[in-house]
Amino acid sequence: MPARISRDDVSHVARLALLELTDDELERYTEQLGAILEHATDVEALDLADVAPLSHPLPVQNVFRDDEPGDALDREEVLGQAPAAESGRFRVPAILGEEP
Amino acid sequence: MNTTSTSGWETVIGLEVHAELATRTKLFSSARNHFGSEPNTNIDPVSLGLPGSLPVLNRKAVELAIRVGLALHCEIRPSVFARKNYFYPDMPKDFQISQYDQPIDLGGWLELPTGKRIGITRAHLEEDTGKNTHVGGSGRIGGAEYSLIDYNRAGVPLLEIVSEPDIRSADEAKAYVEELRSILVAIGASDGKMEEGSLRVDCNVSVRRPGEPFGTRCEIKNVNSLRSLGRAVEYETRRQIDLIEAGEKIRQETRHWDEQAGRTTAGRSKENSEDYRYFPEPDLVPVVPEAAWIEEIRAALPLLPADRRHRLAAAAGLVHTDQPVIVAVQRGLDGLAIDAIDAGADATRVLTHVEHNLAVDGAELLTGAVLAELVGMEMGGALTATQAKTVLAELVEAARAGAQGDPAAIAKAKGFEAMDDSAIDGAIAEVIAASSDEWERFKVGDAKERGKLTGFFVGRIMKATKGKADGKVVTAKLNALADGG
Numbered sequence: 050m051p052a053r054i055s056r057d058d059v060s061h062v063a064r065l066a067l068l069e070l071t072d073d074e075l076e077r078y079t080e081q082l083g084a085i086l087e088h089a090t091d092v093e094a095l096d097l098a099d100v101a102p103l104s105h106p107l108p109v110q111n112v113f114r115d116d117e118p119g120d121a122l123d124r125e126e127v128l129g130q131a132p133a134a135e136s137g138r139f140r141v142p143a144i145l146g147e148e149p
Numbered sequence: 150m151n152t153t154s155t156s157g158w159e160t161v162i163g164l165e166v167h168a169e170l171a172t173r174t175k176l177f178s179s180a181r182n183h184f185g186s187e188p189n190t191n192i193d194p195v196s197l198g199l200p201g202s203l204p205v206l207n208r209k210a211v212e213l214a215i216r217v218g219l220a221l222h223c224e225i226r227p228s229v230f231a232r233k234n235y236f237y238p239d240m241p242k243d244f245q246i247s248q249y250d251q252p253i254d255l256g257g258w259l260e261l262p263t264g265k266r267i268g269i270t271r272a273h274l275e276e277d278t279g280k281n282t283h284v285g286g287s288g289r290i291g292g293a294e295y296s297l298i299d300y301n302r303a304g305v306p307l308l309e310i311v312s313e314p315d316i317r318s319a320d321e322a323k324a325y326v327e328e329l330r331s332i333l334v335a336i337g338a339s340d341g342k343m344e345e346g347s348l349r350v351d352c353n354v355s356v357r358r359p360g361e362p363f364g365t366r367c368e369i370k371n372v373n374s375l376r377s378l379g380r381a382v383e384y385e386t387r388r389q390i391d392l393i394e395a396g397e398k399i400r401q402e403t404r405h406w407d408e409q410a411g412r413t414t415a416g417r418s419k420e421n422s423e424d425y426r427y428f429p430e431p432d433l434v435p436v437v438p439e440a441a442w443i444e445e446i447r448a449a450l451p452l453l454p455a456d457r458r459h460r461l462a463a464a465a466g467l468v469h470t471d472q473p474v475i476v477a478v479q480r481g482l483d484g485l486a487i488d489a490i491d492a493g494a495d496a497t498r499v500l501t502h503v504e505h506n507l508a509v510d511g512a513e514l515l516t517g518a519v520l521a522e523l524v525g526m527e528m529g530g531a532l533t534a535t536q537a538k539t540v541l542a543e544l545v546e547a548a549r550a551g552a553q554g555d556p557a558a559i560a561k562a563k564g565f566e567a568m569d570d571s572a573i574d575g576a577i578a579e580v581i582a583a584s585s586d587e588w589e590r591f592k593v594g595d596a597k598e599r600g601k602l603t604g605f606f607v608g609r610i611m612k613a614t615k616g617k618a619d620g621k622v623v624t625a626k627l628n629a630l631a632d633g634g
Contacts, residue, residue, distance in 0.1 A: 104229045104429040110437045116209035119179030137188040138297035141238045
């Protein structure tokens with residue numbers, strides 16, 4: 050049976066998720082993810098031509114709130130919990146690369 | 150650069166405009182949506198992506214998105230939010246909530262003042278990101294030592310409005326953004342302030358020989374003004390033509406507009422959208438606007454700029470693409486013009502005043518009746534064009550002070566009383582007698598010579614009448630006299 054997911058796919062997805070995987074882990078996850086995808090083929094076997102895609106499990110739609118301002122968090126308290134802050138802002142290491 | 154001609158090439162442009170919606174609070178939480186606050190004062194657990202915080206959708210943001218969709222002739226669709234996953238510190242929960250494959254507004258169009266229609270592919274709701282300030286080095290990303298982040302903007306509702314690749318020049322791109330901005334402002338969906346980032350434009354540019362399939366496009370970011378938009382499109386067009394004519398290929402990539410250097414520089418190669426691993430946002434339910442709500446919003450829409458151009462053109466007996474019509478609507482003075490025309494004023498004269506004499510604050514406070522009265526005096530010969538302009542300025546002053554002035558009273562107070570014919574004739578006779586040499590030359594002169602001397606005589610006669618005579622009347626009388634009248 051052809052593999053449902055390749056080792057390269059897993060390596061790529063791990064990079065997107067900022068995960069560092071060892072060779073052993075790559076091997077193991079490729080196998081495990083393949084098994085999960087294999088399980089999904091059980092669903093593929095069903096005839097779902099007349100079933101609309103479901104984006105949410107609850108039969109609920111249009112949940113809104115009114116456009117009324119609430120209380121803001123206290124800035125000093127929030128910044129006090131950050132690793133670093135400066136001029137009322139969060140300070141982070143130099144950003145590499147451009148904004149997505 | 151600038152080495153090749155752009156002739157024989159066609160620029161193809163599609164624009165993505167991000168408009169911040171004019172809500173009081175954020176898209177998914179009750180933190181304030183307000184520009185210019187102290188950094189990190191409009192924040193709450195949702196804006197900061199704190200664990201356990203959950204989004205709840207702002208009804209007003211959905212209403213504004215529907216309003217924009219209707220104004221752009223889109224179909225209003227059931228929509229679903231998705232997570233767009235990426236790591237970047239301006240988005241602390243490591244994903245942006247955005248509508249992806251099921252946007253709220255689908256398939257519409259916008260009419261430019263030229264009458265050309267630009268297709269709207271879609272418009273979808275998403276949350277804005279925080280604002281980074283890069284510190285140290287050159288202040289740009291590359292050499293920065295560290296970055297500072299303000300999350301006031303994180304979670305502000307954005308509507309991303311995507312056009313079809315129907316735009317063909319830098320000027321047309323600017324006209325599209327201007328028209329879109331006036332629509333957004335007219336319907337109260339956004340304040341449209343580009344200088345405050347309320348309206349941000351990404352442009353997709355490619356070039357081709359006319360009639361050929363679309364070329365490879367580049368997406369240009371960091372275009373922050375209409376001027377930048379025009380310059381960026383022109384630069385990118387030439388860059389791509391140069392490359393192709395040198396036998397090279399265009400790479401599909403994101404490019405960054407550098408306003409100071411006046412050029413675009415390469416960014417990342419465009420990654421696949423699969424890399425964002427979109428999936429339906431489990432913490433939000435689908436938005437399915439009821440037909441009654443949509444109709445209620447439609448019924449409350451004001452007339453849009455394009456409708457107003459058509460309406461004014463019909464009232465003035467002009468075409469909706471005529472410049473005075475476009476200008477009157479841009480200035481928001483089309484209602485005034487129509488009222489004045491309805492009150493019997495000459496349409497051409499009314500629009501001339503709107504275009505040339507009413508680009509001032511307070512003009513919108515004038516009533517059509519007063520403007521019609523002024524134009525009536527002018528057309529009847531009681532006021533010269535110059536005098537009418539002066540009276541108009543006084544009328545605007547009065548309107549700003551909360552009163553509608555009386556054109557006849559102002560004219561009288563200024564001493565702008567119509568000169569009767571015999572007084573004008575007398576003044577002309579005096580000036581001719583005092584300048585007999587010039588008068589002889591005027592009498593025998595050809596059109597060119599007369600043209601030169603007309604200024605001489607009119608100037609002296611105006612001086613003699615303290616500016617009360619109508620220049621056009623004087624010129625006609627001079628010619629009639631010279632031709633043996």
